[in-house]
Amino acid sequence: MNKFWIITKEVYKKNVKSFGFLIMVLSPLIVAGIAIAIAYFTSQEAENAEAPTIAVIAEDASIQEMLSQDGSPFDVQTDITTQEAAEAAMLDESLDGYLTVVENDGAIQANLSHTDSLTDYVPLLNEQLATYQTMLRANELGLSQEEVMSLSEPVEVEESIITIEEGKLTAEENNDTFVQEFGAYFVCIGIFIFIMTYASIIAEEVANEKGTRIMEVILSSATAGNHFFGKLAGVILVILTQIAIYVVVGAIGYLFAKDIAFIQDALNAIDIGDIIQQLLGYTIIFFITGVLMYVILAAFFGSLASKMEDVNKAVTPIIMIALAGFYVGLFAFISPENILPVVFSYIPLFTPFVMPFRIASETVGTVEIWISIIGTIAFTVVLTAVSLAFYRANVLIYSDSGIFGTMKRSYAVMKSNRKAKKLNNH
Amino acid sequence: MLETKNLRKTFGEVTAVDGISFNIDKGEIMGLIGQNGAGKTTTFRMILDLMTPDQGEVLWQGKPLTNRNFNQIGYLPEERGLYSKVSIENQILYFAQLRGKSKKEIKPLIDVWLKKFEVKGKKGDKVKTLSKGNQQKVQLITTLIHQPELIILDEPFSGLDPVNADLLEEGIKEAQKNGASIIFSSHNMNNVEELCDSLIMLKDGKQILEGSIKEIRESFGRTNLFLESPLTLEEIHQFPGVQSARINKDEITEVKLSHTEDGKAIFDAATRNGYITTFSQQPPTLEEIFKQMAGEKHE
Numbered sequence: 001m002n003k004f005w006i007i008t009k010e011v012y013k014k015n016v017k018s019f020g021f022l023i024m025v026l027s028p029l030i031v032a033g034i035a036i037a038i039a040y041f042t043s044q045e046a047e048n049a050e051a052p053t054i055a056v057i058a059e060d061a062s063i064q065e066m067l068s069q070d071g072s073p074f075d076v077q078t079d080i081t082t083q084e085a086a087e088a089a090m091l092d093e094s095l096d097g098y099l100t101v102v103e104n105d106g107a108i109q110a111n112l113s114h115t116d117s118l119t120d121y122v123p124l125l126n127e128q129l130a131t132y133q134t135m136l137r138a139n140e141l142g143l144s145q146e147e148v149m150s151l152s153e154p155v156e157v158e159e160s161i162i163t164i165e166e167g168k169l170t171a172e173e174n175n176d177t178f179v180q181e182f183g184a185y186f187v188c189i190g191i192f193i194f195i196m197t198y199a200s201i202i203a204e205e206v207a208n209e210k211g212t213r214i215m216e217v218i219l220s221s222a223t224a225g226n227h228f229f230g231k232l233a234g235v236i237l238v239i240l241t242q243i244a245i246y247v248v249v250g251a252i253g254y255l256f257a258k259d260i261a262f263i264q265d266a267l268n269a270i271d272i273g274d275i276i277q278q279l280l281g282y283t284i285i286f287f288i289t290g291v292l293m294y295v296i297l298a299a300f301f302g303s304l305a306s307k308m309e310d311v312n313k314a315v316t317p318i319i320m321i322a323l324a325g326f327y328v329g330l331f332a333f334i335s336p337e338n339i340l341p342v343v344f345s346y347i348p349l350f351t352p353f354v355m356p357f358r359i360a361s362e363t364v365g366t367v368e369i370w371i372s373i374i375g376t377i378a379f380t381v382v383l384t385a386v387s388l389a390f391y392r393a394n395v396l397i398y399s400d401s402g403i404f405g406t407m408k409r410s411y412a413v414m415k416s417n418r419k420a421k422k423l424n425n426h
Numbered sequence: 427m428l429e430t431k432n433l434r435k436t437f438g439e440v441t442a443v444d445g446i447s448f449n450i451d452k453g454e455i456m457g458l459i460g461q462n463g464a465g466k467t468t469t470f471r472m473i474l475d476l477m478t479p480d481q482g483e484v485l486w487q488g489k490p491l492t493n494r495n496f497n498q499i500g501y502l503p504e505e506r507g508l509y510s511k512v513s514i515e516n517q518i519l520y521f522a523q524l525r526g527k528s529k530k531e532i533k534p535l536i537d538v539w540l541k542k543f544e545v546k547g548k549k550g551d552k553v554k555t556l557s558k559g560n561q562q563k564v565q566l567i568t569t570l571i572h573q574p575e576l577i578i579l580d581e582p583f584s585g586l587d588p589v590n591a592d593l594l595e596e597g598i599k600e601a602q603k604n605g606a607s608i609i610f611s612s613h614n615m616n617n618v619e620e621l622c623d624s625l626i627m628l629k630d631g632k633q634i635l636e637g638s639i640k641e642i643r644e645s646f647g648r649t650n651l652f653l654e655s656p657l658t659l660e661e662i663h664q665f666p667g668v669q670s671a672r673i674n675k676d677e678i679t680e681v682k683l684s685h686t687e688d689g690k691a692i693f694d695a696a697t698r699n700g701y702i703t704t705f706s707q708q709p710p711t712l713e714e715i716f717k718q719m720a721g722e723k724h725e
Contacts, residue, residue: 006523014512015524082490212507220474220501221524396476412438417478 003222004230011205011234015391016241024197025242029249036257052118055080055089060100064244066132067099073124080259090115099125108133132136181333184356187283191290191352193320194239199240199294199303202235203302203315206395211307215395224392228299235295289376291382294318297349300387303394304406336361346372389414427451427487428576428607433472435465436479444631447482450624452575455598457618458611459712460628461720465612467504468630470578471683472476473609474501486576497526497649500574500601504581506565510554514540515562517553521568539567543593549720559590570597577601579610583617595621615712625712627719634719643709650711651681651689654704655696665692678704 007292009128015021048380053075056064066077077095080086089095090113097114112122138148177390209215262356299320303315325344332341345364351372358364393413433446443465450456458466471477473484475491486493486498508517515536522532536549543563549558553564562585570577579598583591598621602608612618618625619639629634636644653662655676662671662681667688671681683689689707696702710718 003524003526010520014509208509212509213503213505214507214509216471216474216476216503217501217521219476220499220523221496221521329438376712392476398472413477416437416480419480 004226004233007218007227007230008233008237011231012237012241013304015201015238019330021238021242028246044414051075051322052079052096052121053094054085054114054118055095056101057081057083057086057098060101060103060223063101063129063132067128073121079139086113087238101129103136108136161368170248175275181357181360184283184329184360185333187290188353189289189358191287191294192322192326194291195294198235198239198291199298199318199322200311200315201238202231203298203305203318204308204310205231205235206302207305208308209313210303210305210395217371217396224395227389231299232295236292239291282373283356285373286352286356286376289373293349293380294322295350295377296380296383296387297329300311300383300390300394303387303391304410305366306398306406321349322353324351329353329357332357332361336363346375347375349374393417427454428473428491428609429485429488430473430482431485432482433469433479435468435472435477435479441532442471443479443480443628443629446626446628447633448624448626448633448636450609452607453602455602455608455610455621456627457622458609458628459613459625459716461616461619464628465631466628468631470501470609470611473578474499479533495576498572498575499525500569500572500577500579500606502565502569502579502582504584506562506585508553508561508565508568509540511552512626513550513552514545514547514556515549517564517695518568518571522572525572525574526658527572534572536567538569543567544590547658559586561585562586562592564591566594566597570601571711573604574601575606577606577610579608581612582610583614585611591617612723615716619712620691627716629720635715639712642715643712645687646710646715647683648687648689648707648709649683650708650714651679651683651692652704652706652708653679653681653692653696653702655679655702656699657692657696661695662692665695668692683707 051073054067055077056067057080060066063077064076066072067074067263070080077089080089080095080098082097083100086098087096090098097112097118100111102109108129112118114122134148134152143151206215209218215227222230224414227420301314301318304310323356328341328344328350331338335341335360341354343359344350345358355364355369355372359369390407390410394406394411397409397413423425428450429448431441431447433443434441435443442671446465446469448456460466468477472479472493473482475493486495509520510518510620515533518536518539519529519532523529540547540549543566545556545560545563547560553561556564566582569579577598582594582598585592595617598608600608610621622639624638625635626633626643636646653700655700657679658681659671659673662668662679665688669682673679681692686707693705696705
């Protein structure tokens with residue numbers, strides 16, 4: 001077996017089997033589970049709430065009939081027909097309110113006396129009375145059912161958002177900015193969480209091997225490149241495993257939950273297909289390059305630490321950069337055209353946090369997006385090359401002089417190795 | 427077989443290694459001695475291609491040693507370390523795989539080696555549950571189990587009790603019998619005398635001694651005299667070339683001479699009346715040579 005794969009496999013197995021991984025994967029699921037459970041019980045309660053009891057006092061019995069139809073949200077006490085009886089019923093709390101309706105030349109005048117428990121139902125009652133009045137008027141005017149319908153037909157408004165691109169007006173295909181902003185938000189938080197966890201994991205991996213001098217044994221067994229990329233690949237596989245678990249759990253959850261009423265309501269509000277499409281676009285590119293950049297950076301900084309205890313110190317600058325990116329991203333959410341997010345969206349380490357918000361707010365053109373993507377990819381390639389060049393020298397230097405001291409010495413060793421190689425080749 | 431030619435490495439102003447050349451044949455054990463900071467670890471790192479020498483080259487079987495040869499190497503770094511949360515077995519398997527062995531080849535050997543080095547613990551145990559000495563033995567197993575042809579051990583004896591040191595000596599001798607070229611550094615001259623066919627001493631990056639132990643010792647002359655005779659310490663001090671004389675706890679007089687020939691006059695005087703039980707003129711011990719050389723200024 002190739003040594004790259006041996007290292008990849010070892011890193012992957014060790015991390016996936018660890019207790020920490022289990023916690024890391026489960027905790028968001030548990031939080032989501034609790035949120036869903038709370039939403040479920042709240043909606044259950046709303047469903048199970050008893051219909052309020054009302055009495056209708058009117059000359060025309062048809063109002064009472066209409067309100068006590070099947071499916072009506074009200075429980076109409078048809079045996080109460082006088083104000084006195086209704087008031088008595090309210091006194092012994094068997095009635096939530098009573099409606100007095102008087103017809104005046106075809107106009108309805110209604111008076112609702114009710115306890116607080118009926119407050120939420122007032123608009124509903126209004127609506128029903130309005131319908132009733134429309135029907136009354138229609139009858140008066142001799143309109144047919146169809147004519148009434150045609151009167152209340154809503155106007156269809158088609159909306160298309162126009163952006164100015166290369167001097168032309170272009171209609172956006174996807175005008176659902178809510179979905180885009182949701183996607184941007186998701187990427188921003190997702191990248192940040194993944195960076196926080198996996199930057200420490202890979203930095204610990206590297207610093208642990210360096211601190212225990214295992215590194216020297218490994219680098220006399222395999223090349224620095226094999227080791228560096230093997231570690232990266234192992235950690236990336238762990239990330240993919242975590243994402244895969246969420247996708248599977250999400251899919252299973254969807255299959256089970258799609259028939260539950262309140263989730264259906266929630267799903268109607270958003271279009272799953274739209275979100276997936278959104279995620280598969282630029283968003284995934286920013287997610288991948290973002291996580292990759294930071295993981296490589298973390299491996300590099302991890303190789304600068306002399307021992308395990310120094311890992312936190314080594315990772316702090318990375319977390320700081322990520323945190324800054326995260327906040328500029330949130331700022332871009334509010335004001336995407338501000339100069340700060342605009343500038344930051346082109347700085348590779350910040351692009352994945354900021355650019356998705358600018359795309360979501362449609363304040364940036366395709367060309368600019370691709371410039372930033374190419375920028376991050378180019379930066380990732382350069383970062384990888386530099387990290388790898390330093391890596392071989394870094395892992396042999398044990399210094400108390402902090403990260404920058406180590407880097408300085410490491411640079412000297414690297415230069416000396418380079419110079420020596422050149423001389424030897426001549 | 428390993429050959430280094432005029433290795434040199436500088437770090438900025440500091441010259442860590444300066445012109446080191448040696449040969450180690452198949453089945454030969456070489457000792458590398460020198461004080462802390464003399465350049466031993468840097469030399470090892472250059473051999474292992476962890477560092478590129480500024481000058482000179484490292485040849486393995488006549489060709490420059492590169493990562494193609496990594497599978498033939500067994501290396502024990504000076505400071506010890508293993509993955510503390512990984513089981514003994516998986517640890518050994520991982521390192522062996524990195525040296526190009528398959529799990530199938532190594533798995534059946536693990537029990538044999540654990541027994542050979544008397545490691546206390548089951549192969550499923552995590553390394554952190556083992557004592558320090560046992561961890562060190564597990565690391566030695568990871569260095570040797572893949573039957574390397576070039577074995578580099580940086581201070582392998584440090585931290586081992588005499589029983590475990592013997593086990594390690596056995597292990598090294600066995601690897602030698604299998605034809606490995608072995609190089610190790612040590613501060614314990616007894617181990618060096620016991621094991622080494624040849625020796626190199628480094629000081630400030632320079633190679634100040636080389637050769638077989640016998641050659642090196644003899645080159646200092648037979649200046650250590652052990653004597654049991656009627657001569658008193660005062661009488662001995664009168665002889666030319668006597669640097670010091672004392673009676674040790676076994677009632678034997680130990681005399682330090684300037685030259686081998688200085689012994690003759692003492693021998694004549696001591697045997698004036700015939701038979702004496704001890705007159706033994708020996709070269710200085712390795713430890714004495716080490717101390718003497720480490721103390722001298724070399725330019």
